Amino acid sequence: MTKQRIGLVIKNEGHAQDKARDLIEQLGDRCLVIDTQAAEKAPIPRDLVCIVVLGGDGTFLSVARYIENSGIPLMGVKFGEVGFLAETTEEHLYDAIEAVFKGEYIIRERRRLDIKVVRDGDLIIDVDVLNDTVINKTALSRLASCAVYLDDVYLTTYRADGLIVATPTGSTAYSLAAGGPVVHPAVPSIILTPICPFTLTNRPLLIPDHTRIEIRLEGSPEDMILTLDGQEGFEMDPGDKIFVKKSRNDIRMISFENDSYFNVLKTRLHWSGGRS
Secondary structure (H helix, E strand, C coil): CCCCCCEECCCCCCCHHHHHHHHHHHHHHHEECCCCCCCCCCCCCCCCCEEEECCEEEEHHHHHHHHHCCCCCEEEEEEECCCCCCCHHHHHHHHHHHHHHHCCEEEEECCCEEEEEEEECCEEEEECCCCEEEEEEECCCCCCCCEEEEECEEEEEECCCCCEEEEEEHHHCCHHHCCCCCCCCEEEEEEEEECCCCCCCCCHHHCCCCCCCCEEECCCCCEEEEEECEEEEEECCCEEHHHHEEEECCEEEECCCCCCCHHHHHHHHCCHCCCC
């Protein structure tokens, strides 16, 4: 019988590195360290039960991009202050890993968005994001003008500092800071959140996740940036078209409690005296 192993991705930060050394010493050959920053991506071994992410939400998002559509489950471990994507904390890390080896966990699927950018008829970007994609200006004194079409029907032109298109998972990230709603990950939806809109009636909008979104840059769209999960940015050109739809490739996340999302939410947002 093949021995089960977990993958381990470690944030480049002292405390996470120290915790990882202890974990590696304890697990021995049941643990494989994965370097997501390597110049050449190594194939993900098929015998991994999951990948454990020691770091904050940023590290988790980078791993979600790294695994692409492999389907391997991820388990986040909270080291940062917020950590909405973390299922457990470092204090309970060893117990959580033993539970994984015993199969005592739940798999929860989180939807991703498929982002495509077409320039002069050519597809120049085709990626999936777990949290969001953001269009904004590098020059703060100017507004972005984003014409939005839903299933080929014109919705409106957002004149704002930028526009966020987020998943329910990403509703607690940049979208929340920009005034967007908190949306449970099981709600099949996409969130459109303008950043400081010029027209106050342009409010965040929740749409069904089967909707196809097209965004056209209007006016003078120079100095505009498209950011993907806060991990990678691209300079936009006039005439670029951005297409967003639900991805076929969900992220599979390990969980241990039926109501764990609400526990994470109230703890991270300090509702009713919740503690981190």
